Amino acid sequence: MGSTLANKIWDEHTVRRGDGREDDLVFIDLHLLHEVNTPQAFDDLRASGRRVRRPDLTVATEDHNTPTLSLNRMISDAAGRRQSMLIRQNCAEFGIPLHRLGDPGQGIVHVIGPELGLIRPGMTVVCCDSHTTTLGAFGALAFGIGTSQVEHVLATQTLSMPRLKDMAVTVDGRLADGVTAKDLVLTLIAQLGTAGGQGHVIEYRGEAVSALSMEARMTLCNMSVEAGSRAGLIGPDQVTFDYLRTRPGMPQGADWEAELAYWASVRTDDDAVFDKEVVIDAATVVPYVSWGTNPSQSVPMHGRVPAPGDFADAQAQVAAERALEYMDLRPGTAMRDIAIETVFVGSCTNGRIEDLREVASVLEGRRVADDLHMLIVPGSAAVHRQALSEGLDRVFAEAGADFRAVGGCSMCCALNEDRLRPGQRALSTSNRNFEGRQGKGSRTHIASPAVAAATAVAGRIAGPTDL
Template sequence: MGSTLAQKVWDAHVVRHGGTGEDLLYVDLQLLHEVNTPQAFDALRAAGRTVRRPDLTMGTEDHNTPTLALDRIIADPSGRRQAQLMRENCARSGIPLHRLGDPGQGIVHVIGPELGLTRPGMTIVCCDSHTTTLGAFGALAFGIGASQVEHVLATQTLRMRRMKSMLVEIPGSLPDGVTAKDLILALIARIGTAGGQGHIIEYRGEAIDALSMEARMTLCNMSVEAGSRAGMIAPDETTFAYLAQRPGMPQGEAWDAEVAYWRTLRSDEDAVFDTTVTLDASTLSPYVSWGTNPAQAVPLDGRVPAPGDFADEAERAAAERALAYMDLRPGTPMKDVGVDTVFLGSCTNGRIEDLRAAAGVLRGRRVADGLHMMIVPGSAQVRRQAVEEGLDRIFAEAGADFRAGAGCSMCAALNEDRLRPGQRAASTNNRNFEGRQGKGSRTHIVSPPVAAATAVAGRLAAPADL
């Protein structure tokens, strides 16, 4: 019987098979940010251990970073302390760190690929669930907890139990105006937030082959919102073309050898998956969330559902709670829902392709009166490129707030970038649970084009509605 892509990468990294059903895996790269890592370094020192491979570790400041200005002090004392500890711990251990203001700084899942650190066939971990993003390159990438961060720092290995495999087959082509964000929202709406629990998802099919690397990262980023531990896409010519432009890549024969190996990283024809889901891309349209988890989403042309629309008792109860929190009435057309704020950014949609998509909608238009549109680049490099391409002028002319700093911003709401109680936002981030973007905040997850169109219309809208 053949092997899946995930099994091939897993097997190539097994250091030792454990007697309890766990394997000890070698970790090629550990990424760090300022949240959740101080505890790991404290435990490491308490045990008298040091970082085994600082050269296979990289840190960045992203969650607490201010975005209004690069020289702005972190307002929250705990966030300021986390950033300081990150700097001290990385300096003490010899770990490269990208601080706010550095050319390579940004959201950890954005800068890894930019800096050429993410490659097919790698095992990559980070103290953040959205490390799944990096599976877009054919890497086995997933989030880990503080105690696991300590273990990897000390040993460059991790004990893991094998997971099941899920194949998500996406035949057909995405219609115009439909993005990878809509695709993943449609999938989660279908299988639920626990649909991928205990699985590694592999995406493939005609629609996947047509996606850019940025779009593939968006798709894999939200795999965790379906409950899966990781999402993966087999590397192909699109992957190789993207990587060829990254720093630190091998050249000449060494590059050819790498690509030859990367081409083997795909599931065998006779590989067996534990679960298979098929979703016809040609049937999809722009999606938007209405509730308080990503599975509570409908087509943008749809209406707010009623609790009675759900056969499952738990889903009915969840719908009742979500409708009360979101202050929505069943039957309301989604396009009638007005918003106060639009947020474009996050590790899901803060890349240059996302900013270009928004600029294409905003060009020659103005943000609705009284509405605040905040655009936060996913990295310093993304911001520089946006300025070089003139996107900053388009945003300024439209009345959008294009921030100077890169970071998680309103997605994590660990700094000043947050909604006030009762405010409603159309947001390109990945989560919409209660209070995610600020206490009492109400979040509708959308794609970048829908976010931009919503900013112009003042209500949930698609570019075609303008």
């Protein structure tokens, strides 16, 4: 019987196979760090007298606390300032390369990894952030880890883990015009629920997935964790190879051809068997938007806010009641009738140049609605430079949008000054709509960049065709 892509990568990186009482020990090709979840790991490393085993396979960036208004702006939160200071001190002490605020390679960790050519097919990649699943778009096995695991990887360049199950998500046919990877993954999460992928690696397959750009594939894999899965990945193909060819540090000549030959072998065997399979008809996927307080509480944009009684499961009914109360929504309300006060475009889900181009194409020649604040934050310094070179900043300015100069997580996690007020309602291109995610008492609807741009113009949830 053949093997899945995830199992092939796992087997190639297994240092010691578990015996049932112990987990497998897996070698890690790349360890990514950011400032928020790492200080304790370095303290414990130092206390035990250990060094970083492979600083050459470790890369750090500043992203979560980063002020987005100006490179010279001080982090206002004392804890955030300390975290940024510590990542600089720790990286200097242990010899780890760090992309600091102001560096040309700085940005959200899941955005700069691909930009800098650090992610390649067949790799194992970890980071102290659940949305490391983004990087599976390259045919890499990438997942988030906790602080104690960060220390283990720093000290040993390995990770002790139980083998994961495999789930295939096949999307037959082609997505309709105006339907995006964000809509596809929200459709999947609404179908699976937030725990449907628990303990699995999701491999996305099918014609619709093959037709996606690399940046769209990253969006799809990014939100795999919202379905409870540990990782999401897509087998590499010509789209992958063409993207990698433009990245820094790629091999040349015969070395490039040798890499291509290996990458082409990084695929699931035709006779491989998955533990779970889901099939989606691409023709049924439409623009989606969330109404509740987790990504599975989403409906088609042309739909209505559901009532608790619409759910068969008692637990889902209770969750819906709480979500409706928190979001201050009435069952039966048309999604297009929900007024929005703030629109946020950015995050590791939708803060790349293609996302900004999509937003600009909707905003061009239009104005943001009165009394609505539209915040656009690039995912990295490189994305910001590219946006300037293409004149997207002028489109944003003429539309009345607030385009920030510094790349970072921004309002996605509200760890800097970019946050909502209590009770304020936003539409966001980020990945989570949990209670208080974008500020205490904030109410968040998540959707695609195109829907975000149209909503900013309409002042209520809308799509480009509504304009």
